[in-house]
């Protein structure tokens with residue numbers, strides 16, 4: 098039975114005041130810089146899905162994964178709510194490689210290319226970069242306009 102909800106993962110990898118983002122080369126969010134992630138399969142936990150997508154899209158193997166937020170996205174005219182579980186990776190193995198999906202690049206935390214990212218990012222990255230856990234809801238019209246949103250700091254996810 099498919100409800101109107103879809104669980105997705107989003108993984109940011111960080112090192113010494115830099116954040117690894119990928120330029121999405123095709124599909125959903127094409128042309129935007131974003132963390133790594135995607136669908137969660139039926140036979141895996143959300144965290145397992147996050148680790149899998151990070152390796153598939155960047156070649157990196159996460160050694161520790163921290164839940165940092167949950168973002169819900171809705172689009173005008175589309176009943177499906179995306180529930181995106183956001184993770185921070187501070188320990189990993191490997192070097193980022195370009196894949197079919199993503200072209201990876203390190204950005205200094207104070208030079209995140211917000212104008213080439215999903216418009217919600219500029220709203221919650223400041224919390225994320227300060228280590229503040231968050232929950233957010235965003236109503237999108239198309240892929241570039243946020244009609245309304247809520248964003249709150251939380252103590253536990």
Ligand SMILES: Cc1cc(-c2ccco2)c2oc(N)nc2c1
Nearest residue numbers: 105106107134135170181215218
């Ligand atoms: C609508 C939407 C979706 C995603 C997404 C898809 C897969 C993982 O995340 C986003 O990611 C960000 N940063 N904003 C986003 C908006």
